[in-house]
Amino acid sequence: MTDPTPTASPPAAPQTPPRLIRSGEWWSQALAVAAGICLAAAAVGVVLLILRLVNVLVILFLSVLIAATVARPVRALERRRVPPAIAIVLVYLVVLGTLGLLIVLVIPPLISQIAGVGRQLPELLDRYQELRRLYESLRQQYPELRPFEQEIGGLGGQLLSDIGTSLSRLPQRLFGLVFDVLSVMVISTLLVARRQELLRAVLDLTPPEHRERVRAVLTIIWVRLGQYLGAKLTVMLIVGALTYLALWLIGVPSPLLLAVIVALCEIIPRAGTWLARIPLFILAATAGWLALGLTIASSVAIQNLKGLVLSPFIEGSQLDLHPLLAFLSVLIGAALLGLAGAALAIPAAAAVQVIAEEIVLPWYRHRVVPAETQRGG
Template sequence: MGDAEFVRKTLIILGLVLLALLLWKLTDVLLLAFGAILVALILHASADVLVRYLHVPERWALWVASIIIFGIVLGLITLFGTQMRAQFSNVVERLPFVIDNFSKNLGFGAVSDDLSEIMNNMPGGGLATRIAGIGGAVLSGLGDFLLVVIAGLYIAASPELYKQGFIKLFPMRHHERVESSLDASGQALRLWLMSQLIAMACVAVLSSLAFWLIGLPSPYALGMIAGLADFIPFLGPILGALPAVLFAFSISGETALWTVLAVVAIQQIEGNVIFPLVARSVVSIPPALALFAILVGSILFGSLGLIFGFPLAVVAYVLVKKLYVRETLGEQTTVPGEAEAKERGGV
């Protein structure tokens, strides 16, 4: 191998290493971009419903769907915003007392004072500084959410522009494979997203109703927390139910028992009734694989990895089955979302 060839290959390797380091540094941005793609898929799926069932002209369907979705959100905020804000404030204010009460029932005594002392003694300031940091994190989260929504609108408005631009990053001979893989992945994500959003809404409504009947404080806020957390499979239902169970323990053992029974019953209804009805042809990832994907995402990428761990696993599952199992190993296998993508002529 001549000197020129050696230098060329060395530069290529260095360039790949630098590119990998750059992508690692930009993981948060890339995850937000993935979130924007999910928003675009939701908007397009809603537009398809308008075209199919309400016969809205296709060129207007996306904008009509966007206006309807954001109109519903603004309407809910207008009607219930004050009540929900008060209930969420009540949850935040009472949470230390609830944790202390639960800890005392277990025989550990009050822990909130110890937590405050630990936070005060930690490097970087006292409790006030930590609270300010939490406030900054909340504002940062709201800013990221707005960024994802706005970017999702742009992607939804011109999906082919971004898809073809991504395809052109690969050699010409791979364009067809890349495009078909993107279409299958997008359709699998679309199916999962729509079924998951419907399930989340049902969980939020059922949880709010159950917590209200049981007599928990701030039942709508606790129900909303349960519904939003349900976006994360496996771990989400546990995390979402935890505040309600803690509040129930602060009232009585009987209330806690009824709350646990209600949570279990709602999850059974979701898993055995709601999800099978709405999850037609949805990608089915082996449970253990999906659970480890969520855990790995949270360890590597923090909260964003926890939120997007499962949808990223959906994409990875489709790509592995299509590009490796079928096309590389030559095994016969069904690729989730592929048949639906062909019927639609792409995503």
């Protein structure tokens, strides 16, 4: 017998060496990663810079708001062939003269009424003791309530501490306030005087095919901001005057002081109305339950008059802003910048809305939507 011939095993498949990244590909990937890191670092740096320059941005936006308001009477004078420089000086003289007249008429009685509030402190202390006795009698029925000193005394101590801290910082804050007011006046004056040059500079930086659209958007924002501030100041003046008249007729202490607080709080949309009612109702309560009830009724009547008559006919639809968007913008502005952010939130949101309606949405409809339709087809 012959031995069977052994079958040859099939040759092994050649081992493919691992694919090495070529130097060009490695450098391109490294550059992409480095570019992403640089962009992220730049974004973080921009955010930090904005947070550091918040006060400057607020001053700049407020200057634009005032300049847009002042520009309307300046343009009216220029159409009557008044030289631009003289028109600007005349408008600012009228504004400053009106403010000076208001200060002369309001500040002396306002100081006397603030002193009157100080003279009412003994009466307020008596009411404090009455509140304490009422709380202790209530605590006998509900022992789980904490002692009065822990519940109210700590709050009073914290309030006194906050008042002392605020008084110690008062000179610094007054200096900062004067500097900010002067900065706003100077910047707003320059914006009004050089508005055409600034517009041409912005258009020169814009591609030629987009210049007309950018010009239209800036014009709409400028006009709406100017209409908003003038209408808001008018509503503030009317609401303050009606509040003073109502409180004076009711017999509430310090009616002028409370009316000024109510008028100033109208700057803050939505929330400012109710913030002003806190000191209003507290001082009205010192005059008795009848005065408090009449004060609440008059406040509701004035707010309804403002919402149904004053705001629609005076403010109208200058900003054309949805109420929900307005409320959310106030919340965001208050969270970011406090009271200043809440006061400037509405015009800022209106400017953003104009940019979205006139630039972002048309670009989305003409570029993004057709591209998605072609991919889907």
